[in-house]
Amino acid sequence: MYAKLVFRNARRSVKDYLVYIVTMTICVTLFYAFLSISSSYYNPDIGSEYDFTLLSDGMKAAICMITLLLIFLIRFVNHYMLRQKQKEFAIQSIMGMEQKTIGRIFFAETLIMGMISILIGIFFGVFCSQFITAMLLTAYGRPYEISWTLFPDTVLWTVVFFVISFLMVGMFNTRTIQKTKIITMLSAEKENEPKLGKSRWIFVMAIIFELFTVWALITGVIKALFFYDSRFPIPVQLMYFGNILFPAVTLGWSFLWLFQKKKWDAQKLLCGLLACSVFNTFAAVSVPALTNQYYLPLGNGMLRQYLLYALVDLLFFIGALIYLASSFIVIWKEKSPEHRYKEENLFFLGQITSKLNTTSKTMTLICITLVLAIFLFIAAPILSGWAFGYLGARSMYDVQVFSRYNNVYEEKNLPQDNYEIITDFFATHEIDTAYDCTFSLYLPKKADFHNRIKYDFPVVAISLSDYNVIRKMLGYEQISLGENEFITQWKTIATEEERNSFIAEHTSVVTDGGTLNISEQSYSDEAMGETLYNSYTDVLYVFPDKICEELLPVMRNRYIITTKKITYENARELERLFTAEYPEQAESGVAYGVRFSTLQTNSAIANNFILQTGMIYGAVVLMVICLTVLSLQQLLDAGRYKYRFSVLRKLGVEEQRIHKLILEQLSVWFGLPIIAAIMVAAVVIGYFIQTISAEISAYIGFTALMLQIGVTVGILGILLLCYFISTWVIFRRSVNS
């Protein structure tokens, strides 16, 4: 009998469950699509030089972590359904059905709806996974082919994950139904706004903010005492003073408020703190920014500490802004009767302030989550572009052997080898080389051999002939030098200012073989790999061969380009043999290293792909959660709104005006957290881009970056529009019904 009731209910109330089914389907689709590439049946054609297993485990872990967030959403949607159906439950219990049974029926209904969602979700997931495959194949530089396959293990994973979450949430719901009193259920729809009082959570946030401000002030004072120098440029001086002044003003304001507590209300305190948090953020953010620019001697720990301050300031800013938003509206309302008493404005402002008062905590959480989502969306392409660009700069040769002398203290221990092990391996495995160059890097002055201070590491030199062989390998033009001349070779990451100032200071170099002058063509900045330079330096001297013969060779490298790509297995094997003979830290103190473009590319692509898909998946999940919660928050109250709009109707307001009011209300509801989030995200992203601007211009390019950001913003806009329109349609329908 009950089974019949469950099925009949489910069939009849598909419309009621629409929100539930849609949300669940989105969750299942995302989950399935992203998880499908970690399936053991998934075997895209990415070429023999790549190994795919590296990717799947990392991917699985990343997706499962992020998916835990979805449980929160499932719980929220269930809560919404529970509220919707409370009146029905009340009638059933009045008729004599036990609450336990009602709970079970509801559980069975949601489970049926959940199963339907899983089916639809997997169907859509198969489509969506095509996008991910396309992304993957592009990452490995392969043409894209469609393959429609259902992966049994992914299906199993998806079903198991969602059924377990349904069971968990379902049990929770059954308990809630059992515990709710009939009278509460019966009056659920009529129930008014709980109370127009505000919750006190913001004051907890304010106390945390104050504590951090005290810490920031102490740090600021200590930093100024130890590191301040009056010769610093003005921005740096401002930074030092700002980081003392603004925290001090923040605390001062709080003390002033404590003394005036009887006269001033808490909102005044919060307004002041809100303004202070903005200044504090800028002061804190300026520390890492200026440290990068002016090479200030502040450690990484200190920079992280200031980023933490900035983060706390921003979080407080979001919280306080949303908490005070309704107060700002009230003040504005008080001050301008002409706006207050204009048509239905009174009603509209009342709607907004009452909703803001009761949900400021949720709004703040939504806003913070949105900031995170936007940041992930924008940072994902930046980070992956960076990694790929860097990969290009690192793996320019099929095999790169390099050595470091950082821990060698006697000249006789310096590396001299020609790394014949590679030649032998190539001979046995019939690998032909197109170019092969073994060369030394020299110290201009032998006296610098013992100079091991990190900030003053000597720049090494390469002989012109070796340099030209490498240039030929990479397809660059040959260069020539006059008698007693040298040029400089630069890393891609080095900035123009660095280069110019170095060249200006080093127009001539004193070496053990005589003094050399800089050639007319003073530098070359084509990418030539990272292992060509000495540790901690971005520049390499190129000296005539004759001079190099008289210098001390300190490092021995070998670069090879093969005619065919080395396979993944061969590369692994050679890597193993090489490291057995030339360990990363030999007894002589020399550090050897070998890099294969095959292995580098493989691990870089895999890691990069995990990073990128993980971030995008996370961002989409967070975004969906935020938008769903925002939209459900409005729909949850549709009953209450129906009553309010019916009062307006009775008072003689036209339907057209009511529709306009609904649109305005939803715009504010969606607009406020989104605008606040965009504001904060803009600061965070601006700061992020600024700190890695050197890497961006070296490896990605700003035009490409702007294009990526544009596409991301477009996608976000479409997602937002979809949610907004569907909420609007459902809202209008429920208010009009």
Added chain:
Amino acid sequence: MNTILKLEHIQKYYGDGGNITKAIRDISFSVEAGEFLGIMGASGSGKTTLLNCISTIDTVSAGHIFLEGIDVTEIKPKSLARFRRGNLGFVFQDFNLLDTLTISENIALALTINHTPAGSVEPRVLEMAEKLNISDILNKYPYQVSGGQKQRCACARAIINNPKLLLADEPTGALDSHSSQMLLSTIQSINAQLRATILMVTHDAFTASYASRILFLKDGEIFMELRKGNDSRNAFFDKILNVLTIIGGGQSHVC
């Protein structure tokens, strides 16, 4: 005395085909300016349907309703809202106040919807609050005041636009006897001092005794009309009770 409201052979049917319910069979009456008319009847007698038709919330199946000469059954649906806010005031059993607004804002809303200039909103609200004795609760929210105060606020909202007709649907339905008494005195004073025309629907004899004329409905028709004339309220109340006894079914119905 001039006639404000005139109903001519109003009929209202629900349902279709062979299954028709006649909520109002044939009702005609008129209301003079400044009159306080009560409409009484048992549940299902058609009194709420009648009120809905007069207030243009529902349409009639046949007949005409004239408010100051304008046939409201002929007004286009688009113009109905404007007509309602310009000519009618409402008081409902469950107050219909907005809990997001203070008492004064609730009253002001009726003015602002009617495009009253911003400068004159506050003085008018204060003046009305003074008359209805709710000045000291103006800045409170509906959930902070008693039922009687809420209903007086609803009255203030209903009459602040000087409507031609004030429609009250069971105004004391949700109030205790003391609050009811106070509210009814208020409504009576609105009628007497502000010369407002009031049409009140109720099934409570005590409430109805405040009216100057009462129409009794039964099965969708006017069963009887009772005028207070020069009677005291007590005498009028007794008369009402007598009529109710007759409507409730005479001895013949008790077996």
